[in-house]
Amino acid sequence: MEAVALRNLSKVYGKEATRAVNDVSFTVNKGELFGLIGPDGAGKTSIFRMLTTVLLPDGGSATVDGLDIVKDYKQIRSRVGYMPGKFSLYPDLTIEENLNFFATVFNTTVEENYALIKDIYVQIEPFKTRRAGKLSGGMKQKLALCCALIHKPSVLFLDEPTTGVDPVSRKEFWDMLKRLKEQAITIVVSTPYMDEATLCDRIALIQNGNILSIDTPANVVASYPEKLFALKAGNMYALLQAMEHYEHTLNSYAFGEYMHASFRTDVSEVDVKNYLQQQGLQGVEMKTTVPTIEDCFIKLLKD
Numbered sequence: 001m002e003a004v005a006l007r008n009l010s011k012v013y014g015k016e017a018t019r020a021v022n023d024v025s026f027t028v029n030k031g032e033l034f035g036l037i038g039p040d041g042a043g044k045t046s047i048f049r050m051l052t053t054v055l056l057p058d059g060g061s062a063t064v065d066g067l068d069i070v071k072d073y074k075q076i077r078s079r080v081g082y083m084p085g086k087f088s089l090y091p092d093l094t095i096e097e098n099l100n101f102f103a104t105v106f107n108t109t110v111e112e113n114y115a116l117i118k119d120i121y122v123q124i125e126p127f128k129t130r131r132a133g134k135l136s137g138g139m140k141q142k143l144a145l146c147c148a149l150i151h152k153p154s155v156l157f158l159d160e161p162t163t164g165v166d167p168v169s170r171k172e173f174w175d176m177l178k179r180l181k182e183q184a185i186t187i188v189v190s191t192p193y194m195d196e197a198t199l200c201d202r203i204a205l206i207q208n209g210n211i212l213s214i215d216t217p218a219n220v221v222a223s224y225p226e227k228l229f230a231l232k233a234g235n236m237y238a239l240l241q242a243m244e245h246y247e248h249t250l251n252s253y254a255f256g257e258y259m260h261a262s263f264r265t266d267v268s269e270v271d272v273k274n275y276l277q278q279q280g281l282q283g284v285e286m287k288t289t290v291p292t293i294e295d296c297f298i299k300l301l302k303d
């Protein structure tokens with residue numbers, strides 16, 4: 001049985017009838033680490049809030065652990081762990097008090113499920129008498145994860161857990177998720193960071209409430225249809241402009257210190273360099289490059 005299943009799930013907000021989530025369907029297998037990848041406003045939080053029974057859908061249906069998100073909301077609440085995007089702990093309670101509070105609410109004790117949080121908790125335990133509001137971003141995130149895990153959920157929903165967290169803590173956090181996965185907990189995680197997408201078993205790319213693609217990160221990348229090039233020149237702005245106006249260009253955009261470009265036809269590097277020289281560009285570097293998830297996302301958006 002799937003751990004999570006969405007069937008044409010929709011959410012519409014306000015008078016303007018914004019379709020924040022538009023007929024979204026996908027399933028998450030038991031024990032999978034599944035990523036919802038998309039920019040701000042894509043609809044990730046709305047999906048999480050519906051799946052954790054905090055928000056009612058306006059269309060379609062969904063199940064978590066085989067339970068209906070509308071009819072069986074009470075049972076779902078006792079089975080899922082939810083770490084919302086915004087810091088949701090009690091800032092005036094200490095680390096220890098927050099954890100005990102969440103354990104009590106779920107009718108359990110910290111001792112009962114300590115094995116599950118131990119790896120994470122030992123890192124913040126030295127500060128256990130510190131108030132949650134006074135913790136660093138990375139520590140707050142670890143405490144929030146402990147609180148979401150303390151009742152041993154079967155499905156864990158993590159909404160942008162690494163947003164605003166430093167790169168070292170981000171890496172540590174993903175290492176923790178891998179260890180949790182080994183404990184057979186299904187994890188659904190959202191992120192706007194494309195590099196984190198590659199760490200998931202499968203991903204759904206989402207934009208404006210619509211799913212653009214669902215597959216393993218490797219398959220998403222492998223399905224990139226064109227040859228992709230990385231280009232660089234002394235004057236990057238002029239390079240971007242010139243490539244945008246090149247008759248063979250299909251897609252072109254800035255990408256870190258390079259720009260990426262793909263072509264409608266099978267043009268050679270010599271053709272492109274000749275064209276750029278005619279446009280007055282000097283010191284042009286051009287090489288083929290392997291598409292990343294971000295390139296795939298950009299391609300899907302432009303198509």
Ligand SMILES: Nc1ncnc2c1ncn2[C@@H]1O[C@H](COP(=O)(O)OP(=O)(O)OP(=O)(O)O)[C@@H](O)[C@H]1O
Binds near residue numbers: 039044045160
């Ligand atoms: N309560 C609300 N009332 C009106 N519009 C809303 C409400 N909540 C979300 N929206 C709109 O719905 C769309 C999807 O928002 P949602 O928060 O689900 O996206 P997201 O991918 O989680 O992005 P973010 O990271 O910014 O939260 C956005 O256009 C947002 O402005």
